[in-house]
Amino acid sequence: MDFIIAETLKAVNALYQTQLAENDINLQQTRKEFEGQATIVTFPFTRFSKKSPEVTGNELGEYLQQHVSQIASFNVVKGFLNISLKDEHWIDLFKQNVSQADYGSIPSKGRKVMVEYSSPNTNKPLHLGHVRNNLLGFSVSEILAAAGYEVIKSNLVNDRGIHICKSMLAWQKFGNGETPESAGLKGDHLVGKYYVIFDKEYKKQIDELKEKGLAEEQAKKEAPLIREAQQMLQQWEAGDEQVRSLWSKMNSWVYAGFESTYKKLGVSFDKFYYESNTYLLGKDIIQEGLDKGVFFKKDDGSVWIDLTADGLDEKLVLRADGTSVYITQDLGTAQLKYNDFRMDDSIYVVGNEQDYHFKVLFLILDKLGKSWAKGLYHLSYGMVDLPSGKMKSREGTVVDADDLINEMIETARQRTEELGKTEGFNTDEKDALYRMIGMGALKYFLLKVEPKKRLLFDPNESIDFQGHTGPFIQYTHARIKSVLNKASFNVDNASFPDELTATERDLIIELGNFGKLIEAAAADHSPAIIANYVYDIAKLYNRFYHEETILKADDERVKNFRLLLSFSTANVIKKGMNMLGIEVPERM
């Protein structure tokens, strides 16, 4: 439809001797209650046409109809010029473009982008919040790849620190040598169990100390368990063999557990970074910043940056004792990633509680004169909350990722069996189908919402399988495949009609927007755009499916055309869903 803009520019120039730019033309899809497919808003033109919006619209319409062969007719409603294009034009768009097997592929942009996501702590299993992160990161990676970027998916594993020592210490004290095998627990769940035990015992000690008259703050600092954990961290940093060996053992349990969860989620990574390797990085950057006068040193030896001119605060970048803080490592890690890959852009998928941190991080790198700093982007997403409030691992008020996944698959199994749709499936096929549908429901549920919005999840209300959901779209795909199979569809038999029904036209137009939507989703880092688009396509197709008959169409040309239209729709649905990390079944 874009050619209309160019033609309108010519028309405005011819009629009103005014040279406009492309951006000055407001072209949109005609609302369905009016006739036409393309609408130009004519209000802005009245400034130089010196005529009413209606008259201006009519003059433009006349001109365009005379000069543009694809235009069939036009009508003017107030300041809106509605243009109907000939069916020939839409059929041509379908033939040349939409129906092609590679439709929706965008040529390489020659840009490399890193997407860092997941980045778990190795002291507890993944919960629903992590699931949102993982699905977002994976989906954004797929969308960027579809939009022609070279994508590197990375995962910065937080495998060291005081929280890890807490689990280790609790296991050492209360574990009696328990292993994932002996406990019959996934490794990450076993380690998480001891993280919770630590917290429970720690609280006990705090209460005891408080009874002895200590203030809360002091009790928290002096409880023997926390002291031991801190000591263990020091031993870890000193390379103490026993501590390191316990650490390796427990982390390996966790990794085995994560691997299984990642697999079920269908996410993957090209590059792992581990904080145990990167936590000392960044000190050379501190020196660089001091040399450049970006940072300054206080009397106690701590290093700071003054960001008050940018509306932020003074920020510590190195402790007085010379050790790193969080941002020190992140400065170093950012440099490391750039040295490794020389990417043009780098996206961090991290929750919105760290908005301030990333603002500061990117600003500092920019002030240090890093040329690549402008390519850094924080994909900030809202927390997943329960009706009872925030999820807290230590207090056990979390929706566990593995549990949720299993429940979704189980629900999918029940629904499918109730509907009696498993005829002709063997056991493996059934399992694959249930997994596909259950995960489709979960993933779609999480991805259809704009990332930055917070998400409320009520464990008592199961995730829907009907309506605006993943399974609805999957069902539409399976339905199409079923028709195509019945017809023994072959692309080579394609034929095209002389005219279109309204629904066929709507479907072609919407399918024609695919590329534009991929670009928009990539630019906004928003899977929600793809999710809502694919839903619109599925909905339109179902309307078409009910209104028109395909296999029994009177005219063989129409039949073959509708088959090809169905095929093309399935193609877009599949590609779109794959960008969300959702698979679509051949039948269900």
Place this chain on the structure above:
RNA sequence: GCGCCCAUAGCUCAGCUGGAUAGAGCAACGGUUUUCUAAACCGUCGGUCUCAGGUUCGAAUCCUGAUGGGCGUACCA
């Protein structure tokens, strides 16, 4: 205190760079299957787009302020 984010139907969400009478799903009610998969389709009901100003031919969308909610503002990560 200061900073950032959010607010659209009873509930969950769309609404493209400002454009026509603000759209879906769920829930409720009614209809559609001798015909390609009813996880579907069609219809009814449901709105002061949190509030108050402003900019504009035109505001859910932009600006200012207020209210409500979330987050941050650590020599934690």
